[in-house]
Amino acid sequence: MAGNRVVVYKGPGEVAVESIDYPKLELPDDVVNGLGIKKAAPHAVVLKLVTTNICGSDQHMVRGRTTAPIGQTLGHEITGEVVEVGDDVLFVKEGDICSVPFNIACGRCRMCNEGKTGICLNVNPARAGAAYGYVDMGGWLGGQAEYVMVPFADFNLLKFPDRDAALEKILDLTMLSDIFPTGYHGAYTAGVTTGSTVYVAGAGPVGLAAAYSAQLLGASVVIVGDMNADRLAQARSFGCETVDLSTGAGLADMIAELVGEPEVDAAVDAVGFEARGHGAGAAEAPATVLNDAMTVARAGAGIGIPGLYVTGDPGAVDDNAKVGQIGVRLGLGWAKSHVLATGQCPVKQYNRQLMNMILADRAHIAKAVNAVTIGLDDAPQGYREFDAGAAKKYVIDPHGMVKS
Structure with missing residues (x-):
């Protein structure tokens, strides 16, 4: 054999x-x-x-x-x-x-x-x-x-x-x-549909798949955020708008420049637990993307979370994060009646x-x-x-x- x-x-x-x-x-x-x-x-x-x-x-x-x-x-x-x-x-x-x-x-x-x-x-x-x-x-x-x-x-x-x-x-x-079903799942569970404006955090393969899937679902504008210039260029190659989070500029302000208001109809977290803060050289801050999503997603919006979160991370920034407990502003999401979809696709x-x-x-x-x-x-x-x-x-x- x-x-x-x-x-x-x-x-x-x-x-x-x-x-x-x-x-x-x-x-x-x-x-x-x-x-x-x-x-x-x-x-x-x-x-x-x-x-x-x-x-x-x-x-x-x-x-x-x-x-x-x-x-x-x-x-x-x-x-x-x-x-x-x-x-x-x-x-x-x-x-x-x-x-x-x-x-x-x-x-x-x-x-x-x-x-x-x-x-x-x-x-x-x-x-x-x-x-x-x-x-x-x-x-x-x-x-x-x-x-x-x-x-x-x-x-x-x-x-x-x-x-x-x-x-x-x-x-x-x-x-x-x-990654294609996972990206699609992220966009679909966020409620992306005809004419939606969408923010996708992360321009790695899953983020790009989510952005592409949002287009298939009929989004009018798909905005991809990352700090990697090459990956942002890849997102633009198939018609996405992009925001460079390494600049330290406010995400809501950058979105407003693109769609005329500081919020979107749906958001997707394609980063997960190794997220970093904004700005060049920003330190790891695992709740950043989820808090960004709740900040820029309009009231009643969906947030798809295909990005991976784990229950055991020996390299985490603190003891809470080592067991998957991170500083998410759940009160903000609750106040805005957000729907969060998590887990494996x-x-x-x-x-x-x-x-x-x-x-x-x-x-x-x-x-x-x-x-x-x-x-x-x-x-x-x-x-x-x-x-x-x-x-x-x-x-x-x-x-x-x-x-x-």
Whole structure:
């Protein structure tokens, strides 16, 4: 049997590509022992990775800002070709190319039946919800690899209807595993609709995906805020307005210059718990973006929060922040009757519709996020460049299947 290679966290600022065993159709020990279920997984498949992406959520671990242990395998943005099928898999066949939602779901529990696949009850004994290659998410192996096992395959996999068409648009379709649905979820739960004015905090890939999604939803003006000039330029490349938060100017004043009033109809936090204050060289202040959003969102507005917040951050600025307790002005949001939407995006709520937009040539998300392809052995360099602020979305191509 073939081996497997995967990207592994080696300590703050360091990843490596290491050899591990080829995947088996078995559930992780954490899940089996914690939930008392069978280890054999005839409902699973093995995928040969076509593409797998580096995510900002991975960077939180690699920076040492989570409780991830040394040796944690990485990668939850997975698109692959089915190469092995369990006996109980009925509707997925060898050779199918599929997108894998980053949230692992059983398809059987109350949450899955309600469409809340980001908080499945049967895939992680530590808490509701699981993901591939992520700390405290059930012990599932990461997908920045050559091969990966996907459980409950009939439920989790999104099969692309035509192999050749999928490979032609694979750089767009690879975004369906996470950042396109996540960005869309942020805009959608914020209430973005026809004619909305929208503020998106953060011009990383998720922020750019949220901004692009706001445009798909009909926003009249999308304003993206960041302190990285290259990333702001990327936002402008597909028609967004931008505000440079490194200037120290007031956010509300900058928004007023763009839309004629110091508020917007909807706001999206695509930054999360490593947020910084405004101004060049500003220190970390984890509540900044949420407080900004409540300040500039009009009364009655929605605030989508796809940005990650954690319950364990050993590198936090204070003891409260180390357990996810930050200084949010909840009274302000309460007084303005804001609706806040938090948590993992339930990818399956959006991925099929967004796939259809891509295949119909109506969505070009890879261009919006500036997708670039690298090899599996280039992953450590990709992590370094991404962490340094590159305005790129790194797509790993382990088997050379992406056309140049």
